[in-house]
Amino acid sequence: MSQSDPTDNALAAIASILDQPPVIPRERERYAVEEVPATPPPLEAYASPEEPPPLEPSPSLAAPPPLEAPPPIEDTLPQEAHGYSKIGPGPMAAIRFKWTVREDGHDYYVDETIGEHSTPIAIGPMTRDAAIQLVDDREAEARRRFEQLKSEMTGRAAAANLVRRDSGEA
Secondary structure, eight states, X not given: OOOOOHHHHHHHHHHHHHTSOOOOOOOOOOOOOOOOOOOOOOOOOOSOTTSOOOOOXXXXXXXXXXXOOOOOGGGSOOSOOTTOEEEOXXXXXXXXXXXXXXXXXXXXXEEEEESSSSOOXXXXXXXXXXXXXHHHHHHHHHHHHHHHHHHXXXXXXXXXXXXXXXXXOO
């Protein structure tokens, strides 16, 4: 009977966890709707009260303008920075990063936490746009590093399986 290396078992377990699709929490919906009060068209003076106004198709009944695709969500900044947050990747909530923008007076701060119950580290003060950009940059960098680590671990597990097969172990 052969003994297997505990490191191989640990790497295989971690690789199996990382092979699962990431759980991406839903962010609160942001509506980019500009509220404009509806006003009726101006009344035009007529030549005589008995003469009816000429009938013209209203602009709303004419051919609708072609629909434009909305801009990608990632390219638009949110309407309000306070509360804007992103969560980093990872298989366990206890080690997952989270970045949240908060407003204090006219300054913005980014609270960075690791896990669900850790004390946040405040970064700032900065402008609204800088705070949002920092959150986006930190999340993108964390995702890149996570994918790199995941591919390294998967490659090591595959190499360990290859070595195991070559040595005749089952």
